[in-house]
Amino acid sequence: VLCVSQDFNFFYFVQQWPGSYCDTQKSCCYPTTGKPEADFGIHGLWPNYNDGSYPSNCDSSNSFQQSAISDLRSSLQKEWPTLACPSGNGIQFWSHEWEKHGTCSESVLQQHDYFEAALTLKQKSNLLQALNSAGIEANGGSYSLSSIKGAIKEATGYTPYIECNQDSSGNSQLYQVYQCVDTSASNFIECPVFPSGKCGSQIQFPSF
Numbered sequence: 001v002l003c004v005s006q007d008f009n010f011f012y013f014v015q016q017w018p019g020s021y022c023d024t025q026k027s028c029c030y031p032t033t034g035k036p037e038a039d040f041g042i043h044g045l046w047p048n049y050n051d052g053s054y055p056s057n058c059d060s061s062n063s064f065q066q067s068a069i070s071d072l073r074s075s076l077q078k079e080w081p082t083l084a085c086p087s088g089n090g091i092q093f094w095s096h097e098w099e100k101h102g103t104c105s106e107s108v109l110q111q112h113d114y115f116e117a118a119l120t121l122k123q124k125s126n127l128l129q130a131l132n133s134a135g136i137e138a139n140g141g142s143y144s145l146s147s148i149k150g151a152i153k154e155a156t157g158y159t160p161y162i163e164c165n166q167d168s169s170g171n172s173q174l175y176q177v178y179q180c181v182d183t184s185a186s187n188f189i190e191c192p193v194f195p196s197g198k199c200g201s202q203i204q205f206p207s208f
């Protein structure tokens with residue numbers, strides 16, 4: 001195969017818990033296609049450097065094309081729903097993610113394959129099942145950060161990074177899960193570097 005210059009080192013594959021996006025001060029809007037199911041949703045697949053920095057908006061000539069993902073549209077609506085306000089059908093969110101992040105890995109994945117890779121990674125990670133198997137349920141209960149990380153490591157083989165946000169009363173809760181993925185976007189790997197940010201020692205997992 002052709003060897004192209006290494007323009008990034010790995011991906012963060014980031015999923016969001018909709019209950020935690022929606023119960024903050026800012027609130028949320030369901031997509032025009034209806035309330036998403038009570039499952040993690042994809043936020044993005046983000047090229048990253050090993051030093052923790054990352055490229056963004058790499059190719060303004062490669063804008064998002066709806067026609068490139070027409071066969072994936074219903075899967076994306078289910079697995080990559082938008083919760084931002086005002087309600088949308090997803091195109092804006094996917095287009096933002098492609099243009100900000102996806103264009104920085106265009107040397108390995110063009111649009112269709114970029115979105116398809118994210119869908120496949122979501123299936124492989126099966127986060128909700130990983131947590132439920134360890135007795136961690138989205139019922140408003142509190143869990144330790146280490147039990148959440150341990151459950152995901154147990155199921156996937158790799159330690160994730162957990163990002164928390166705060167509900168409207170200020171409680172720390174499970175917002176996003178970061179998993180590291182190799183440059184082919186097909187295999188989970190140990191993270192070369194973790195993002196930084198604080199969770200409480202007890203983290204709520206709200207229902208949705």
Ligand code: 5GP
Pocket residue numbers: 012046047048052053054055100195
């Ligand atoms: P926030 O400031 O809300 O954590 O992140 C805002 C946006 O910056 C994210 O949605 C994402 O687009 C980008 N971002 C934040 N942290 C990272 C990172 O560690 N790696 C990459 N590639 N993008 C990030």
Ligand code: 5GP
Pocket residue numbers: 016021043044081082083084092093096097100
């Ligand atoms: P990032 O934080 O990846 O740079 O960009 C997130 C952008 O996508 C923000 O402009 C945000 O308003 C928009 N967006 C649309 N739907 C969602 C969603 O469901 N979750 C998040 N985190 N951002 C969304």
Ligand code: 5GP
Pocket residue numbers: 145149160161162163164196197198199
């Ligand atoms: P340790 O390296 O002992 O696991 O963690 C060192 C510090 O980083 C502790 O304050 C711990 O709470 C925090 N930390 C470890 N893993 C994560 C994580 O996945 N997410 C967040 N937000 N903090 C973490």
